[in-house]
Amino acid sequence: MNHYILIILDSCRYDTLKAARPKNIRKLGSIERRYSYASWTSPSHYNLLTGLLPHSSPRNVFASEYYKKDFLKFSERLGHAGIEFKSLIPKLYFPAFLKEKLGYSTHAMVSLPVLNPKTVLNHGFDTYQLMDKHNDMRAMVRQMKFPADRPSFHLLNVGETHYPYALPDEPMEEWPRISGVHGVFKHLDSEITGGKLLKRKDKFFDQEKMDLLRKRQLRAAKYLDGVIEELFDIVPKNTWITITADHGELFGEEGYFGHGPVFHEKVFEVPFVEGKLR
Numbered sequence: 001m002n003h004y005i006l007i008i009l010d011s012c013r014y015d016t017l018k019a020a021r022p023k024n025i026r027k028l029g030s031i032e033r034r035y036s037y038a039s040w041t042s043p044s045h046y047n048l049l050t051g052l053l054p055h056s057s058p059r060n061v062f063a064s065e066y067y068k069k070d071f072l073k074f075s076e077r078l079g080h081a082g083i084e085f086k087s088l089i090p091k092l093y094f095p096a097f098l099k100e101k102l103g104y105s106t107h108a109m110v111s112l113p114v115l116n117p118k119t120v121l122n123h124g125f126d127t128y129q130l131m132d133k134h135n136d137m138r139a140m141v142r143q144m145k146f147p148a149d150r151p152s153f154h155l156l157n158v159g160e161t162h163y164p165y166a167l168p169d170e171p172m173e174e175w176p177r178i179s180g181v182h183g184v185f186k187h188l189d190s191e192i193t194g195g196k197l198l199k200r201k202d203k204f205f206d207q208e209k210m211d212l213l214r215k216r217q218l219r220a221a222k223y224l225d226g227v228i229e230e231l232f233d234i235v236p237k238n239t240w241i242t243i244t245a246d247h248g249e250l251f252g253e254e255g256y257f258g259h260g261p262v263f264h265e266k267v268f269e270v271p272f273v274e275g276k277l278r
């Protein structure tokens, strides 16, 4: 069976990852446009961990048929024939299925406090860790282990692409501030960074600042492609990797910023790329 790594670039827009032209990530396959089932971090990760990855919004097909087809893909991802939706019954929770039914060692490293180890998401994991810094994927890569005696599953929730789109070596004093959005990482309840901005005539709406933030997310995506190259260097050859996002992000479109209490196509649109390296 394959090792399986599910990488969630928190808040990373589809068009951000495309624009980054990530040469390493693209070694896995082409970057697809898909849609998240939820618009903010917690419900989206729960959904991902039920095994339902971002969907392609297919027309003229029943949801049950789509799920059936989507789950068959796990046979290829895991290198284990016969995996289907009903394999996950009754828990319908992917880490528990991997651990209890397939004998995987299961590990999560998360960046956002709303996903902390005390939440219900931590079920079926052998280890589950909230990282010290919200924006250091390299620290995760350095901790990853792939035992030879059994396959392993790793969930990585990566925070560099989340507001304020800061790289790990960037001093906090230099992070940009949006009026009304702060303390993202100190307080659990302030992780929901989205919302409707005030009207354009209001001084708080500042498209220039939005454009700057968007560029910062692009810079973070380019940077992460380098960290992912370091990951590629350490994974065993029988490893399947899926890279996607939990939701998108709004940068001023129709008066919205961020994600969460936002209903807009761009908050559901996410990148999706997966494959085996060799």
Ligand SMILES: [Zn+2]
Pocket (backbone or CB within 6 Å): 010, 011, 040, 041, 042, 246, 247
């Ligand atoms: Zn998120």
